[in-house]
Amino acid sequence: DGSIPPELGQLPLKSLKLHGNKFQGPVPINSNNVNWLSTLEELWLFDNQLTGAIPVEVGSADRLLDLRLSSNRLMGTIPA
Numbered sequence: 001d002g003s004i005p006p007e008l009g010q011l012p013l014k015s016l017k018l019h020g021n022k023f024q025g026p027v028p029i030n031s032n033n034v035n036w037l038s039t040l041e042e043l044w045l046f047d048n049q050l051t052g053a054i055p056v057e058v059g060s061a062d063r064l065l066d067l068r069l070s071s072n073r074l075m076g077t078i079p080a
Contacts, residue, residue: 001022001023001024002022002023002024003023003024003025003028004018004023004025004027004028004045004050005028006028006030006032006033008028008036009028009029009030009032009033009035009036010033010035011035011036012035012038012039013035013036013039013040014039014040014041014042014063015040015041015042015043016036016040016042016043016044016045017042017044018044018045018048019044019045019046019047019048019068020046020047020048021048022048022049023045023048023049023050024048024049024050024051025050025051025052026050026051026052026053026055027045027050027052027054027055027058027069027074029055029057029058029061030055030057031057033057036061037057037060037061037062038061038062038063039063040061040063040064041063041064041065041066042064042065042066043061043064043066043067043068044066044068045068045069045072046068046069046070046071046072047070047071047072048071048072049072049073050069050072050073050074051072051073051074052074052075053074053075053076054069054074054075054076054077054078054079055079056079057079058078058079059078059079059080060079
């Protein structure tokens with residue numbers, strides 16, 4: 001339970017796999033997460049309790065190859 005700490009977005013991660021942890025709240029990706037947007041290749045957040053819209057910034061993550069967001073309470077489309 002709890003939320004995903006937005007501070008993770010400041011780390012230059014290639015892979016972040018936080019599935020099945022009952023995280024709540026929004027996906028913490030925004031324009032302040034410069035390192036995530038430029039380095040992240042895998043983002044697995046499926047099987048949590050995340051809510052809200054899928055951040056538009058996901059569409060500008062040039063290296064992102066594997067995005068898994070299923071089994072949450074997210075709404076909207078995946079940004080291109």
